[in-house]
Each structure stands twice: as structure tokens, then as C-alpha cells.
Amino acid sequence: MFALTKNKVVTLLSAVALFASLNISAETLRETFSAQSGGELYLRTDVGRLTIDTHSSNEVILEVQVKGEDADDFELTHDVNGDRINVYGKVEGRKGWGWNRQLKVEFRVTVPKEFNLEMHTSGGSIDIEDLIGNVDAHTSGGSIDVGNIQGDVTLKTSGGSIQTEEIHGEIDAHTSGGSIRVTMTKQPTKDAELSTSGGSITAYLMEDIQIDIDASTSGGRVRSDFDVDGRVKKQSIRGEINGGGPRLELHTSGGSVSIKKN
Numbered sequence: 001m002f003a004l005t006k007n008k009v010v011t012l013l014s015a016v017a018l019f020a021s022l023n024i025s026a027e028t029l030r031e032t033f034s035a036q037s038g039g040e041l042y043l044r045t046d047v048g049r050l051t052i053d054t055h056s057s058n059e060v061i062l063e064v065q066v067k068g069e070d071a072d073d074f075e076l077t078h079d080v081n082g083d084r085i086n087v088y089g090k091v092e093g094r095k096g097w098g099w100n101r102q103l104k105v106e107f108r109v110t111v112p113k114e115f116n117l118e119m120h121t122s123g124g125s126i127d128i129e130d131l132i133g134n135v136d137a138h139t140s141g142g143s144i145d146v147g148n149i150q151g152d153v154t155l156k157t158s159g160g161s162i163q164t165e166e167i168h169g170e171i172d173a174h175t176s177g178g179s180i181r182v183t184m185t186k187q188p189t190k191d192a193e194l195s196t197s198g199g200s201i202t203a204y205l206m207e208d209i210q211i212d213i214d215a216s217t218s219g220g221r222v223r224s225d226f227d228v229d230g231r232v233k234k235q236s237i238r239g240e241i242n243g244g245g246p247r248l249e250l251h252t253s254g255g256s257v258s259i260k261k262n
Contacts, residue, residue, distance in 0.1 A: 026067035029076065033060040033085050037114035038133075045089030047074070048105035049124035049142065054113045054131055060085055061110040069102035116151075125160065134169070143178065152190070161199065167192075175199065179255065184209060185262055193249040200255030203248070204262040210245035213259065214238050220256035 035058055043050065048064075066074050070091075078087045089105065105124070111117070116133040119126055125142030128135055134151040137144055143160035146153055152169040155162055161178035164171060166185065171192035173180065179199035182192070185206050194201060200220065205211075215222050216236040224232075230239015237259070250257050 026065070027071065029062075029064045029066075031062045031078070033062070033080065034058065035060045035085065035112055035115070036083060037112050038116070039083035039085070039112070040116040040118065041085050041087070041109065041111055042118045043087045043089075043107065043109070044120040045087075045105065045107065045122070045124075046091040047103060047123035048089055048107050048121050050119050050121055050126045050137075051106070051108045052117060052119070052126075052128040052131070053108070053110045054115070054129070055110050056113060058112055060112070060115075062087060063108045064089075065106045065108075066103070068104050071103060074103060074105060144173075144175075162194070162196075164194075180250075180252075182250075183262065188246045188248070191247040191249075193247075193251075195249070195251040196253070196255065198254045199252065200257070201250045201252050202258045202260065203250060204260050205241075207261050208242055210242045212239070212244045212247045213241055213250075214247065215250040215257045215259060217252045217255065217257050219254045220252070222257040222259075224259040225261045226259060 041060060064076060073092045075090045075092055091103065114132040117128065118136040120138045123141045124139060126137045126139050126144045128137065128146045130148045132150040135146060135149055135153040138156045139160065140158045142157065144155045144157050145163045146155065146167065147165040150168045153167055153171055155173040157175045157178065159177045160175065161180065162173050162175050163181045164173065165183040170190040171194065173194045175196045177198045178196065180194050180196050180201045182194055183204045187209060188211065213228060221234055222237050224237055226241045228237055228239040228241055
């Protein structure tokens with residue numbers, strides 16, 4: 001049976017479903033926490049896809065779906081410390097490569113519009129949309145997609161791509177194994193640094209954007225649709241676009257860099 005220990009009783013939305021022919025169990029759990037604007041959610045899990053949405057209510061709604069032959073090995077706990085909600089997902093007895101092949105976990109969390117997030121997953125993608133607050137997101141095995149964030153974002157993945165759109169704050173993003181796509185349709189007010197060790201970078205920028213650009217690659221070419229006042233070489237560009245402004249750094253060790261007009 002799926003193991004669950006926590007400070008509050010979890011409402012089970014559906015009982016464990018057993019499919020004899022496939023020997024698969026599935027369970028969906030739901031918990032609601034009181035929260036205030038400006039609070040924080042800390043979520044760390046050994047496995048799972050994380051999807052974060054927002055709403056106008058002063059509460060955090062946590063939904064977790066667990067399925068697979070090893071569902072009973074997954075343990076979920078949580079606690080509340082002031083205005084911070086902590087959620088932990090742990091796989092008991094995980095050993096060696098392939099430990100989670102028979103386990104699929106999906107987190108869907110809805111938080112107040114103004115909230116801060118710190119997310120860690122060792123085995124899934126992270127999607128965050130429409131938030132006023134700071135975001136710190138890390139995954140060891142998936143992509144990260146964030147959009148319409150009014151706050152600073154830190155994004156790290158070891159095995160997937162990164163996509164950012166309409167981030168109104170500082171950006172620090174790095175992937176060791178994927179491509180990066182960044183979209184800016186409004187004038188940025190803070191610096192942004194995006195880098196990858198194993199993929200290409202594409203930046204879509206508003207036509208009249210004012211930035212200082214620093215773009216380079218060790219394994220491809222750098223191309224820009226914009227006129228750059230500075231140093232332009234085959235594998236690097238450094239200078240001002242439209243008079244300069246906040247700094248945009250784009251660096252890759254294994255692909256091309258494209259700077260396009262949006």
C-alpha cells in the first residue's frame with residue numbers, strides 16, 4: 001500500500017486502483033493549506049513531475065498522483081513553518097540505476113498569485129506559470145518551463161531543456177544537457193545569464209530592446225538579427241543593442257547561439 005505520513009490527514013480523492021493484468025496501482029491525493037500572499041512553498045522529491053499554477057485564493061492546493069508497481073515505495077510528508085510550507089517526496093529503498101522504472105509521480109500545486117517557490121526533483125520536469133514572486137527550480141532529469149514571472153528566477157537542470165518567457169526579474173539559468181529558449185517581448189529591468197553545456201540557445205527579443213549582449217559558443221556559431229555596437233565574431237558577440245541596458249549573457253559549449261527579432 002502507498003505509504004503516507006504527514007502532520008495532517010490527507011483526503012484521498014480516489015482509492016487505490018489495481019489492474020490485475022498489468023499489476024499497476026494508482027492513487028491521487030489532495031491536501032489544502034491556508035496561506036498568505038508572499039509566503040513560500042518548498043518542495044523536494046526523489047521523483048516526479050512538478051506543475052505549478054496560481055489562483056486568487058489564500059490557500060495552497062496540493063495534488064499528487066502516484067502510480068506504478070512500486071507505488072507503495074513512495075512516501076509523502078509535509079509540515080508548515082510560519083509562512084513556509086514544506087513538502088517532501090521520498091522513495092524508500094531506492095538502489096542503483098532504474099530504481100524508479102515502475103513508479104510515476106505527478107505533483108500539481110496551486111498557490112496564491114503572490115508566492116515564492118523553491119522546487120527540487122530528481123526525476124521529472126518542472127512547469128511554472130503566472131506568478132508574482134521568486135522562483136528557484138532544480139531538476140536532475142527533465143526540462144524546465146517558466147513563463148510570466150514577476151520576480152527573480154534560478155533554473156538548473158542536468159538533463160533537459162530550459163524555456164523562459166516574460167520573466168520580469170533577474171534570470172540565472174543553466175542546463176548540462178539541453179537547449180535553451182528565452183523570449184523577451186518587454187524591456188528587461190535586470191540582468192539575465194543563460195548557459196548550456198550541451199545544446200543550442202535561441203533568444204527571441206523585442207525589436208527595440210535595449211541591452212548589453214554577451215554571447216559565445218565553443219562548438220558552433222553566433223548569429224544576430226540585431227546590429228551590435230561592439231565586437232562581433234564568428235563565435236562571439238559582445239556589445240550594445242539599441243544603446244545598451246541590462247546585461248544578457250548567452251553561453252554554450254556545444255551548439256549555436258541565435259539572437260532573433262520577435
